[in-house]
Amino acid sequence: MQEVLLGEFYVFPYKGHKLIVHLVSEREFLEDNRNVVKETLYQLGPLEP
Amino acid sequence: MSFLAVAASATAWAGREKTGVLEKKKVDGKNVEVYSDTVYGYSLTTPDGWDFSLQKEEAPVRNALRVKMRMKDKQVPSQLWDAQNLVTNAQMYVFIVDVDWTPAMVRDSLASSQFKAEWQKPLVKYCDLLRDGQPLQSMDIRWENNWVGAGYSFRDSTRRRSPRVTASSPLCRRCCWVNSTCFPTRVTS
Numbered sequence: 001m002q003e004v005l006l007g008e009f010y011v012f013p014y015k016g017h018k019l020i021v022h023l024v025s026e027r028e029f030l031e032d033n034r035n036v037v038k039e040t041l042y043q044l045g046p047l048e049p
Numbered sequence: 050m051s052f053l054a055v056a057a058s059a060t061a062w063a064g065r066e067k068t069g070v071l072e073k074k075k076v077d078g079k080n081v082e083v084y085s086d087t088v089y090g091y092s093l094t095t096p097d098g099w100d101f102s103l104q105k106e107e108a109p110v111r112n113a114l115r116v117k118m119r120m121k122d123k124q125v126p127s128q129l130w131d132a133q134n135l136v137t138n139a140q141m142y143v144f145i146v147d148v149d150w151t152p153a154m155v156r157d158s159l160a161s162s163q164f165k166a167e168w169q170k171p172l173v174k175y176c177d178l179l180r181d182g183q184p185l186q187s188m189d190i191r192w193e194n195n196w197v198g199a200g201y202s203f204r205d206s207t208r209r210r211s212p213r214v215t216a217s218s219p220l221c222r223r224c225c226w227v228n229s230t231c232f233p234t235r236v237t238s
Contacts, residue, residue, distance in 0.1 A: 005205035007178030011152035012198040020144040022176045028126040036096045046195040
């Protein structure tokens, strides 16, 4: 059996909270969708170190 | 008594609030939607080809799931051209939780089957893969723009088993990914 549906979650500090993004994607398109997450999160600006 | 009535009505009202507002805008000639979170103050523009789904606040506490994004069209993997009903639209859930841990600690606790905490409940509620998936691997994330985080991959351990395809099933003509034992019997007609 080949698993093709993947989920990834990303955790970042954000203004004293934790911002968690959960992405669900077909494996074949994971890299593309990961980039969408990245571009979307960049709209929030630089985060605390 | 009147205090209780006021408190009760305030709670009920809070339960009907949305987590944010959506505005349609034109950016560089493109129509986009902008989500602005009413509690945390940030704004996000829809990625191209995606749309937002607003969430409701969950009285008496804030909804940890702030907004959900869904790709409008399905991305169909080549193995599933003949079984598109098994394909899930790509989705993105944005949560904000109050937990005073490092991202790596949050990651590890979410991936752990032993550890359960109150703040995890909304994530598990909305994310099937956190509930039913099999953890794959953890990763440290270092993106540009000072983004440093921690992520974890899950794979679906339930959905793709369900077709129960056998070598004689019509699906086997193209869907050998379901059961590798049917590969030698692939039919091309």
